[in-house]
Amino acid sequence: MAPAVRDLIAAFVLLNGVIGAVTYVTLLERKFTARMQSRIGPYRVGPHGLLQPIADALKLMMKEDVVPAMSDRWVYNLAPLAFLLPCVLVFGTIPFAPGLGLADLNIGLLFFLAVSALEIVGLFMGGWGSNNKYALLSAMRAVNQIISYDLPFIFAALIPVVLSGTLRLGGIVEAQQGGWYVAYPVIGQLGFLAYLIAMLAAENRVPFDILEAESELVAGFRVEYSGMKFALIQLAEYAHVIATSYLGALLFLGGWLGPGPSWLGAIWFTLKALAVFLLVTWVRWSFVRIRVDQILAISWKLLLPVTLTLLLAAAFVVTYQGGGGVG
Amino acid sequence: MSGNRASFWSELAQLATAVGKTMGVTLRNFLRRPVTIHYPDVKRAYPDRFRGVLALTYDRETGEENCIGCRLCEYICPPQVIAVEMLKAEKRNYAKTFTLELYACEYCELCVQVCPTDAIIMLRTVDLATADRRELLLDKDRLHELGLADEPSWATGTRLRDMQAPPRAVKA
Amino acid sequence: MPDLEARKVIEVGYAGNERLVMNMGPQHPSAHGVFRAILTLEGETIVAVDAVIGYLHRCHEKLGETLTYVQYPSIASKTDYVAAMTSELAYVLAAEKIGQIEVPKRAQYLRVIAAELQRIASHCLWLGTWCMDMGGALGGGATVFLYCFRERETLLDLFEALTGARLLYGFHQVGGTRYDLPAGWAERCRSTVDLIERRIDEYEAMLEGNPFFLARTRGVGVISRELAQEVGVSGPLIRGSGVAYDIRRAEPYSSYEAFDFKVPVETEGDCWARYRVRMVEFRESIGIVRQALEGLPPGPISSRPGVKSVGQVRIGKGETYARVEGPRGEVGCYLVADGSAKPYRMKWRGASFSNLSVLPHIVPGHKVADVVAIMGSVDPVFGEVDR
Numbered sequence: 008m009a010p011a012v013r014d015l016i017a018a019f020v021l022l023n024g025v026i027g028a029v030t031y032v033t034l035l036e037r038k039f040t041a042r043m044q045s046r047i048g049p050y051r052v053g054p055h056g057l058l059q060p061i062a063d064a065l066k067l068m069m070k071e072d073v074v075p076a077m078s079d080r081w082v083y084n085l086a087p088l089a090f091l092l093p094c095v096l097v098f099g100t101i102p103f104a105p106g107l108g109l110a111d112l113n114i115g116l117l118f119f120l121a122v123s124a125l126e127i128v129g130l131f132m133g134g135w136g137s138n139n140k141y142a143l144l145s146a147m148r149a150v151n152q153i154i155s156y157d158l159p160f161i162f163a164a165l166i167p168v169v170l171s172g173t174l175r176l177g178g179i180v181e182a183q184q185g186g187w188y189v190a191y192p193v194i195g196q197l198g199f200l201a202y203l204i205a206m207l208a209a210e211n212r213v214p215f216d217i218l219e220a221e222s223e224l225v226a227g228f229r230v231e232y233s234g235m236k237f238a239l240i241q242l243a244e245y246a247h248v249i250a251t252s253y254l255g256a257l258l259f260l261g262g263w264l265g266p267g268p269s270w271l272g273a274i275w276f277t278l279k280a281l282a283v284f285l286l287v288t289w290v291r292w293s294f295v296r297i298r299v300d301q302i303l304a305i306s307w308k309l310l311l312p313v314t315l316t317l318l319l320a321a322a323f324v325v326t327y328q329g330g331g332g333v334g
Numbered sequence: 335m336s337g338n339r340a341s342f343w344s345e346l347a348q349l350a351t352a353v354g355k356t357m358g359v360t361l362r363n364f365l366r367r368p369v370t371i372h373y374p375d376v377k378r379a380y381p382d383r384f385r386g387v388l389a390l391t392y393d394r395e396t397g398e399e400n401c402i403g404c405r406l407c408e409y410i411c412p413p414q415v416i417a418v419e420m421l422k423a424e425k426r427n428y429a430k431t432f433t434l435e436l437y438a439c440e441y442c443e444l445c446v447q448v449c450p451t452d453a454i455i456m457l458r459t460v461d462l463a464t465a466d467r468r469e470l471l472l473d474k475d476r477l478h479e480l481g482l483a484d485e486p487s488w489a490t491g492t493r494l495r496d497m498q499a500p501p502r503a504v505k506a
Numbered sequence: 507m508p509d510l511e512a513r514k515v516i517e518v519g520y521a522g523n524e525r526l527v528m529n530m531g532p533q534h535p536s537a538h539g540v541f542r543a544i545l546t547l548e549g550e551t552i553v554a555v556d557a558v559i560g561y562l563h564r565c566h567e568k569l570g571e572t573l574t575y576v577q578y579p580s581i582a583s584k585t586d587y588v589a590a591m592t593s594e595l596a597y598v599l600a601a602e603k604i605g606q607i608e609v610p611k612r613a614q615y616l617r618v619i620a621a622e623l624q625r626i627a628s629h630c631l632w633l634g635t636w637c638m639d640m641g642g643a644l645g646g647g648a649t650v651f652l653y654c655f656r657e658r659e660t661l662l663d664l665f666e667a668l669t670g671a672r673l674l675y676g677f678h679q680v681g682g683t684r685y686d687l688p689a690g691w692a693e694r695c696r697s698t699v700d701l702i703e704r705r706i707d708e709y710e711a712m713l714e715g716n717p718f719f720l721a722r723t724r725g726v727g728v729i730s731r732e733l734a735q736e737v738g739v740s741g742p743l744i745r746g747s748g749v750a751y752d753i754r755r756a757e758p759y760s761s762y763e764a765f766d767f768k769v770p771v772e773t774e775g776d777c778w779a780r781y782r783v784r785m786v787e788f789r790e791s792i793g794i795v796r797q798a799l800e801g802l803p804p805g806p807i808s809s810r811p812g813v814k815s816v817g818q819v820r821i822g823k824g825e826t827y828a829r830v831e832g833p834r835g836e837v838g839c840y841l842v843a844d845g846s847a848k849p850y851r852m853k854w855r856g857a858s859f860s861n862l863s864v865l866p867h868i869v870p871g872h873k874v875a876d877v878v879a880i881m882g883s884v885d886p887v888f889g890e891v892d893r
Contacts, residue, residue, distance in 0.1 A: 043364045044652040050372070140528050144550075144874070292649050293360040294353075295641030297718045298875045299550060352715035359712045360649060369656055381663075382688065385670035410816040412577045442580035442676045447684075447813050456670070489670065495812030497686050498679070 014109070018099070021109055025098050029245045030060040032284065039285060040292050070234035075138055078231070083136030087236045090129025091243040093122045097250045102177045104263050104273040115176035116168060119254060120161050123209075126247060127153050133240070134228035145227030148299050153209055155306040160205035162314035166198040167258040169321045180262030187261035194321050199259045201314050203287065206251050208306065210244070212291045215302050252284040374461075382488040385441045386457040388434055389481035390474065399478070400453035403429035407445035407454055415439050432474040437467055449491035457484040525553065530877065532561045538635065538881055539888030543865070547874065555869045555877075557862060562892040570852030575601050575819040578852075580676035585837075585854055586890040587674060588631055591617075591624035592832035593890075594678040597852075599759055600828035600841040601680045605821040612805040613682035614761040619695075619798045620668075620677055621760075621830070622791040623661055626702060628833035629784050629791075630658040633709065636882030640722055650712065657705050660698050667691055680819045682808030692799050699792050706788050713781075723777040727868050727880035730775055737867065738860045741835025742783045743884065747775035753831040764801070765794050777883040787833075817847035827855075834858050834885055856890030 034049065034056060041048035049056030074083065100115045102108030112118055127150055134146020168174055170191065171182030189199045208215040229240050256262065256279035263272030297305075371378050380386070391400050403420035404427070415438045421430035445454050457480060464470060472480070526547045532540040540561035546554040566585055570578055582597045583590030595617060602609060609617075634654030641647020662672040669675045669685050677683055713719045729739065734747040744751055752769040754762040770786035772779035810819070821843040829838040835857030844850040861884050869880055 042368065043360050044649050045363055045366055045370075045656055046368045046652065047370045140526065144528075148550075289357060289360065293356050293712075294716070294718050295637055295647050295650075295722060296875075297721050298873055300873065301721050348715065349717050352717055356712045356716055359708050362708075363649075363653065369659075381667040381670070383668070383670040383685070384666065406815060410577060412573055412581055440580065440674070441671060442674075443670060444577065444580060444676070444813070448815060450814075487670065494684070495814065498682070498684060498808045498810075498812035499806070 017109055021098060022095065025095060025246060025249075026242065029242055029249060030064060032245055032249055033063075033241075034060050035281075035285075036288050039288060043289070043292055064238065067238040068235055070237075072234045072236070073231075075231050078138040079136040081136075082132050083138075083231075084236075086129050086133035086136055087232065087239040087243070088129070089132055090126055091239050091246075093125040093129070094243040094247040094250065097123050098246070098253075100176060101250070101253050101257065102180070102262075103276055105177065105181075105269070107273060108177065111175060111177045113173075113175045113178075116164060116174045116179070119176070119250075120157075120164060123247065123250065124153075124157050126243070129243075130228055133232070137228070137231035139231050142228045142230050145230075149211065149228065151299065152211070152215065152302055152306075155303050156205050156208035156215075156310070159201060159306060159310035159314045160209050162311070162318050163198055163202040163205055164254070164258060165318055166194065166314075166321045169318065169325055170194075172325075176257055176262075180257060180264060183261045183264060187259065187264070189259040194317055194324065195259065197313070198317050198321075199255070201310060201317065202255055202259065203283075203290075205310060205314075206255065207287060207290065208302065210248050210251065210287075212248070212287060215296065248287070249280065249284065252287070253280040255283045256280040380458045382458075384456070384458045384487050385443050385489075386459045386487065387436065387462050387480060387484070388439065388445070388472070388477065389455055389457050389484070389486070390432065390453055390477040391455055391481045391486070392478070399428060400451045401429045401432065402427045402451055402453070403432075404450065406448045406450065410444045410448050412442060412444065413438050413440055416445060429474060432477060434472045434477060436462065436470040436472055443489060443494075446489055446491055447494045452490040452492055455481070455490055456487045457481075458487050459484045524548070528874075538639075538886055539891075541862075541881075541886070541888060541891075543877070545874070545877070550873045550875075552870050552872055552874065552877065555866045557865055559859075559862070559888070559891050562888045564893070566854060566893040567852055570849055572848065574816055574847040575680050575821060575849070576813050576816055576847075579678050579680075580674070583674040583676065584889060585856065585893055586832060586834065586858070586887050588887050588889075589624050589628040589833045590674050591620045591677060592830050592837055594675070595621060595760070596828055596830045596832075596837045596839040596854075597841075598678045598680050599830065600826055600839040601819070601821055601843070601849075603826045603828055604824040604841060604843045605680070605819075607681050608809050609682055609760070610806050610809055611761065611803045613807045613809075615798050615802050616683050616687070616807060617678065617760045618762065618765065619795055619802075620665075620675075620683075622794045622798070623664065623695075625791045625833045626699075626788060626795075627658050627661040627665075629788055630654045630661070630702075632784065632833070632882075632885045634658075636879075636885070637713070639878040639882045640719075650709065653705070653709065657702050660701065664691070664695055664698055667694070679808060679810075679813060680821075681810035682806070684808075684813075686807045687802075692802070695795065695799060699795055703789065703792055706785070710785065720778070722875075722879050723781060723883070725774075726777045726872065726876050727883060728774065728776045729864055729868055731773075733864065733867055734775070737864045739835065739864050740860065741832065741857055742780050742787070743835065743861055743864070745770060746772050746779035746783045748773040753829055753836055757829070759828070759830060765797050767791075767794050777879050780883045820845065820847050821849075829855070832857050834887065834890070835861055837890070854890070854893050856893060858884075858886035858888070858890040862886050862891060 037059075038048035038056065049059035052059045052062050074080070097119045099109040100112055100119050102111045130149050130153075131146045134142045134149070167179050167188050170188060171179045173179060173182070189195045229237060232240060253276070256276060260279045260283070263276040265271060265275030392398065393400055403418055405418045405420065408414075408416045408418050415435040417431070417433045419430040421428040441456075443456060446456055462470065528545045528547055530543040530545060532542045542558040542561070544556040544558065545552050564584075566581070569581060573581060579594045579598055582594045586593045601607070631654065634651035637650035638647035641650070665675060666672050667688055668691060669677050677685060729743060729747045731748045734744045734749060740751070748771060750769055750771045753759075755769055767790040768786070770783045770790070772782050823843060823845050825840070825842040827838055827840045829836050836855065837857050838855030840853040840855065841849050842851040865880070865884070869877060872880070
């Protein structure tokens, strides 16, 4: 089979897999959250709610597509796509197991970070095109917040790069065969913590979800979207969360490394990504949110100096021990 | 986040303990049993005095209708949802028609309170959801039907008035 | 002609550029009811607040003229529907004051138990909705909300065993109460109250040291002592600003002088101070309930015969104002009686109505996100505001 056709089929399978996984991750979050709140999540649709995501998807597809009259048509209609594309595109670079990845680029991490930052464009298009003050306010806050937190996010993600000496995601996992980076004294734990905090903020999760602050801005930049466009935006958001969970598991928790035969690697990887996701969800459902100026203060005054220091420390340790160099 | 080094570390330690405490509470609740009751498969136990749907009763011994059409319930109802017409007969009066608009009822139990013959009562159920509001305009037959179908509450007019009235010896 | 100058919105000078007028409309997840606030923003800072109310007006004061003294207590619950017991209490106290009707001791203690349990339930709702507003319906706020409602449900179960209804009771009548305690209720009440005390410890653990919570509430929405007294706020708002005024102490009604409880006062006047005041009130109310259950005297629950007809209670000519300490502040009922079975005029003094009038003074200068924190700490219920 021609490699182009094979890649096309692989991409198609991956895309569908991602969409399916993302819809079921919403169910996982709902059941997990419900147990934390002394209740049961979805229960009646299918046994123990297992068909709930399908019911939700069908419902969203059947809804009327309302476009506000004075909105900027092209911007409004293209925003969900512009938001979805980067969030799904990054899945292409993640290696789920040695050799089982769509494109294990040798600048994999750079591609991931750069493309995932493009979601801001889609977000702002949604806020602007909706012709709605709430949406605009939310979009402005979002741009503020995501740009501020992308820097600590990138620096935290660069710590494993320095420690392993390669930007290739598969290479970073292979370098962890001696020990996961989260077990690296001080730098590993603090780096992982900084990565988690920056991830929360880059995903607009509580306590940093000021942009969609339900009780103030109703739904933020999504407020004027309904039906399938809303479904695409939800999909994109959750896909981004899962993608960064996978990245976190890969960078700090050893990716597909785990006991047992090597074909279990993909399963270990998924379990670790889910663990990161559940940790983030646990934090999300425990805290109230903080104000936008406090969010920015945390980013610029706390996270950025800390991650920079950690990165320098990692570089110092690597040079002192004589290993590494960027390959 | 500003200030000298000692306060920075102590603030950070404070932050860490507070975060740990909060997430600890959430974790503890994660391990508790949920309080959800799977209605309608499982129904919770309604207390004795539950104010449910209204109904009319028959006399236990004779099987006659208790309602004498005196209209006291109609006069006391604050949203005026009851409408009664009296039917005069030889030994006692009856209610010719008795309509109760359940969709506007406030469930205040005042009609039950004043009924001299304990004719109108409330039941220990509120399972009367319908798709058509007209089914909630209860007429006399429907009210008697409900009275026979479901379990009545503890409260009847006589019992409520006895509970409130001061005992005869202690009249101030 | 209405005085248009009087509605001039209070503005705060701010050296910014453009102004944006945003409407936090009557349908809003955090408006605590139907409340419209027209905010003038410069960037994220609020420059002026114009509050519009009246969306829940249901003509209570007219109803008070058309319904008799026997019928109205069941309707009085609907003004402050979150704390129904205190609204009913204000009305019957006013009627009893004019008619010089004595209330038996047992009924007074039952009223105290009902009012304090209602205060605990109302504060549970306050804490839950406040945290939900601040934390989002998809986030930690919802978690605290569900915990608080889980506890509130146990209290509503108690009320359901006592009266038959969960939210709007019709428990009070002129002359006493309508229901007495069923068998086993006192034991159940004690164990419920013990459970709630333990759960309040959990909430405090979740929120007290929480830096996010502190950052949202410290220094936000400061009501100075002078402003509080000038505008006429009451309840936890005035006690959070340093004035130790509690009607249960200042003008005791319904045998409150027999109970030993602390009146919490904080001096900073910000949202955190009001939070602390209410959290202490939780525990004090639990103490009062325990004392009342302990000292509950036997006897009749009403000094008048059981209600048999709609015009049974007639109150002679007179007028009076009766006030009670509700969970939100001073709830008052001004009653003018004319000798018949219906009042000639009835006016409600809603606690939330006066409390809301402080908003245009304290909100400008804050960010948009602080509006919900302040609204939540003011804790309005719009049944009381609009009546």
